Amino acid sequence: MSLTSYFMEATYLIASILFVLALKGMSHPETARRGMFMAEGGMFMAIVGTLIGAHIVTWGWILVGLTIGSIIGIWMALFVPMTSMPQRTALSHAFGALAAALVGVGEFIIRGSEMTVVTRGALGFEVMLGALTTTGSLIAAGKLHGTIPGKPIQFRGQNAINLIIFLAMTGSFVYFWMHPSVIAAFYTMLGVAFVFGVMLVIPIGSADMPVVMSLLNSYAGLAAAATGFVLGNNVLIIAGTLDGFSGFILSVLMCKAMNRSITNVLFGGFGAVIATASANVGGVMREISLDDAAMQLAFANRVIFVPGYGLATAQAQHAVRELGELLESRGVTVKYAIHPVAGRMPGHMNVLLAEANVPYSQLYEMDQINPEFPSTDVAVVIGANDVVNPDARDNPNSLIAGMPILEVDRAKSVIVLKRGQGRGFSGLENPLFFKSNTNMLYGDAKSTLSHLAQAVQHV
């Protein structure tokens, strides 16, 4: 090994250590930024190390690629709004997976014939996972952005067709593995994997996106780790595995938060099934006037805001923060209760509220905040529905039975901000709305909240 190669390997080792330290820093908001600087430093070193030590002979493509990529990357980093974070992340899963798949194809072209069985297996995994994650993530990004309808796209025999596509994909993978000389098998696998990615994500509804996002995150990471196996490169294995496991842990957490299994999310077609079944809940929904609601809030001791995705679609983050600050200035204790699947990706709601300058010490997780509802004077539900549906806890026949919820109904009084009287996204009836201590406040969340703030000022 030449000196430059040793230098390159040393930068890889340091980069690996810095990546792990960076993720360790993520355990607290105060250390997270410092951690990311370490990761950035590690990445920079690894890139420089590669350029010096990898015997680069042609620089043109590299420099053009780095330049174009940096320009687009900087543009994304500066201008993508926080509400679009899920589709931005989905898109970058697609880019990462595409890079892994293309590196795999390149390796196949250059040294496909001389690969050992093991390397070929890793290559197959890399290309297959990379390809299906690329198209799957693009579809997910399209759904999140609204370019593709967010509701599940389903047709008869869908699972059977998907199974056939899956078998064709794995079949060509195995064939390529056994017979490396049959080039067609490799490209068939690549093509079918692209199709499979599309088929995997189109039947999934927007509400299930947190799980899908995490799963695609995991696949993109594993594709990078497989690249590491193909190239015999440890930093790729380490970084890819960290990403893969992070995505895996998040998908398990998201599934728990909805009390569903991953298979159920992928093949269940949640939104479509549930619309047909709805329990009949007797009773009436009581509407409350703006002034009465303001009165309740102004004279409360403890108020908890429960934001759902409706808050984000109404762009009402700043309005809720203003109302919260106003109440605090009157001596009210204000907290925010965040359900794990409140947004379109894990932790999304926290980011949206942080952007609106809500201090993170006021953001509470489900398990922390649930014991506090009984001693809360007013819980304000904004654009959330299923995550506060007491049926999930009380009614074993409910379609969302067993899903952990924010126990808003135990608060002394509840105000629900809702666009209209409809049933909301999942089509489930929510008994919370009919309880005697619940009052409904209809209208656009943003304007309702700012009117509430004005009314509180005049109390």
Added chain:
Amino acid sequence: MNPAVLIASVYVFALAAFLGYQVISRVPPLLHTPLMSATNAISGISLIGSLVLAGATHSPVAHILGFIAVTASTINVVGGFGITDRMLKMFGKRKDEGKKAPAAGASQ
């Protein structure tokens, strides 16, 4: 890939998986979105594989594939780290908390 290298790689994979599990389960839900975009940026390390493909080979097809891969993974690295930092900057403390702390220290 010879057996010795394979075994070493499997060790690296297994230990990284274990380490990842330990480290990532300590990340609070508060930071799950930045976590996802950070791990995504970190796995943009496949950039180094793309660089080799685009620059250290002699096949024109590999150059084109490598060029696209370099572009895609650079977007991930630059965009991913940039946006993660932008998010983490927002997770601020309460505005008066920062001011109170030194004041309390001064009075003692």
